[in-house]
Amino acid sequence: MYHREKVNYRGVDYGTNSQDNLVNINGRNYRIVGSQVDVENLIILKEKVIERYFFDIDISISNFFVPSQNRGASKEQKNLSFSYCIFNKNVSLGNEVIGFKLINALLFKKSDFAQELLFDFNNKEISGTHTELEFIECNFGKKLKVRNDETIISNGDVQPLPEKSRYPYHQQNKAQLKELKITDCTADKGAYLRIGFLDIGKFELSNLRLPQNAELNIGDCHFQCFKLTNFRNMGKFKLYKINVLLKEYDKKESYNPRFQIDNTSIGETDFQSINLVSFARVIMFDNIFTELEYTNMQWKHEIEVGQFGFENIKEMVSQFGLEYIKERVRNYELICNIVYKASGSNTRIAKMRDTYRALKKVMIRNHDQQEALVFYQKEMENHWQITEWKKDFGNKITLAFNKYTNEFGLNWWKPLRLLFGVSLLFYFLLLCNLDIPILELEHWRSYFEFLNPTHKTRFIAKEYWDFWSYAIDFLFRLIEGLLIYQTIQAFRKYSRKL
Numbered sequence: 333m334y335h336r337e338k339v340n341y342r343g344v345d346y347g348t349n350s351q352d353n354l355v356n357i358n359g360r361n362y363r364i365v366g367s368q369v370d371v372e373n374l375i376i377l378k379e380k381v382i383e384r385y386f387f388d389i390d391i392s393i394s395n396f397f398v399p400s401q402n403r404g405a406s407k408e409q410k411n412l413s414f415s416y417c418i419f420n421k422n423v424s425l426g427n428e429v430i431g432f433k434l435i436n437a438l439l440f441k442k443s444d445f446a447q448e449l450l451f452d453f454n455n456k457e458i459s460g461t462h463t464e465l466e467f468i469e470c471n472f473g474k475k476l477k478v479r480n481d482e483t484i485i486s487n488g489d490v491q492p493l494p495e496k497s498r499y500p501y502h503q504q505n506k507a508q509l510k511e512l513k514i515t516d517c518t519a520d521k522g523a524y525l526r527i528g529f530l531d532i533g534k535f536e537l538s539n540l541r542l543p544q545n546a547e548l549n550i551g552d553c554h555f556q557c558f559k560l561t562n563f564r565n566m567g568k569f570k571l572y573k574i575n576v577l578l579k580e581y582d583k584k585e586s587y588n589p590r591f592q593i594d595n596t597s598i599g600e601t602d603f604q605s606i607n608l609v610s611f612a613r614v615i616m617f618d619n620i621f622t623e624l625e626y627t628n629m630q631w632k633h634e635i636e637v638g639q640f641g642f643e644n645i646k647e648m649v650s651q652f653g654l655e656y657i658k659e660r661v662r663n664y665e666l667i668c669n670i671v672y673k674a675s676g677s678n679t680r681i682a683k684m685r686d687t688y689r690a691l692k693k694v695m696i697r698n699h700d701q702q703e704a705l706v707f708y709q710k711e712m713e714n715h716w717q718i719t720e721w722k723k724d725f726g727n728k729i730t731l732a733f734n735k736y737t738n739e740f741g742l743n744w745w746k747p748l749r750l751l752f753g754v755s756l757l758f759y760f761l762l763l764c765n766l767d768i769p770i771l772e773l774e775h776w777r778s779y780f781e782f783l784n785p786t787h788k789t790r791f792i793a794k795e796y797w798d799f800w801s802y803a804i805d806f807l808f809r810l811i812e813g814l815l816i817y818q819t820i821q822a823f824r825k826y827s828r829k830l
Contacts, residue, residue: 360384360416362386362418380410380411380413386418387420388421415442420446436463445470449477453530464511465509474522476523476524478512478527479526479528479530507530509533511535514536522545524547528553529552532577542563550572551604558591560596561594562595567599572602572606592613604629608630712734715731737814737815738818738821754811765800778792785812
């Protein structure tokens with residue numbers, strides 16, 4: 333057993349109990365692991381939960397699966413949990429874990445990584461479709477890397493691959509994980525967090541506060557389900573080269589790839605080369621996107637929102653019936669979402685409107701007028717839905733006119749068709765009022781004069797005009813002017829401000 337009089341943790345010296353090899357930090361006792369012998373003693377005990385240890389040496393996770401005297405022996409997949417531990421030195425994955433595919437579930441809970449945590453998987457050699465990696469209430473001091481190993485790959489047994497060929501190689505040989513979750517974690521100022529070159533079934537990052545001068549990069553990844561929730565970014569965040577994972581990791585659930593960002597203040601963020609269209613569902617709500625820059629983005633225009641409206645299946649069944657639920661979905665979360673939609677809640681529609689408004693502002697900030705127009709239309713559609721006739725009649729009329737005449741300024745062909753139809757109707761009414769035979773072609777020659785907004789009154793059958801003739805002509809001029817304006821507005825959609 334390795335003993336020492338004191339240990340230095342984050343710049344502070346802590347005295348140790350040499351008899352029990354313990355150190356008290358912030359009122360909690362930790363057993364000191366200061367040598368490889370101490371690590372092997374832990375392995376001999378075969379503890380699946382390693383709790384309250386102070387690791388004062390560089391740690392390789394493989395050491396907790398394969399004892400040094402038995403390296404090379406085949407082992408079954410294992411679960412391992414670290415709880416209330418302090419890693420005062422660097423932590424790495426280790427070659428044995430990669431070579432013998434041992435990890436089933438690896439959990440770090442309420443632990444502190446004072447230095448670097450480097451999980452470099454060696455391409456596809458880890459049997460990743462079963463592997464779950466989770467961090468709960470952990471703190472990352474300097475660096476977190478969970479990614480595919482980027483070592484230089486040998487080309488046969490002679491020369492390493494040329495530099496220009498390495499990136500495509502790693503793109504096609506990503507390491508695989510069933511789940512990666514980072515929940516209720518923190519990071520020190522200046523910390524660097526990197527997740528890359530991975531195929532992940534379910535990824536969830538929740539309740540992370542990224543401090544100033546810290547950086548989070550997630551890129552070169554495929555996800556079946558991506559979820560970013562309650563994220564507060566005061567540093568820098570980069571999300572790039574994200575696509576859907578075209579594999580079904582969980583056979584018990586239907587393949588339903590999802591991309592979700594909610595309750596997030598995203599701060600200074602850069603999105604690059606992300607294909608949201610490839611995901612079956614994109615969920616966004618209650619986000620602040622004030623400093624989001626993007627390039628080469630494929631935005632999905634149909635956005636869903638949460639939270640889901642029912643806490644348990646019994647409540648849903650009582651309201652909608654068991655057969656209604658069974659016929660539609662098998663997955664619990666999808667059930668909740670469908671029932672929530674079926675409720676027709678104005679709250680849900682208002683959330684959708686706010687989400688589209690936030691995305692519209694992002695498009696305007698990035699000078700992407702084409703996408704801004706799409707989200708502007710979605711925003712106004714939702715605003716139209718939640719505006720009530722009884723409570724706000726004037727605005728409802730305005731919204732209805734813009735919705736049905738030019739789709740909120742985006743469709744120039746629609747007001748032209750309406751103008752043509754309305755003009756025929758009013759010209760027909762005018763001819764009938766003047767007792768002019770409507771089937772005689774010579775009387776329709778004045779139709780194009782009637783279309784002129786500045787045409788003279790009594791342009792036809794002057795002696796027969798009465799009050800109703802003037803009323804029909806005036807009403808048509810009013811409607812015609814509005815429709816012409818709607819046409820011009822739609823033609824200017826790429827140059828006007830939203």
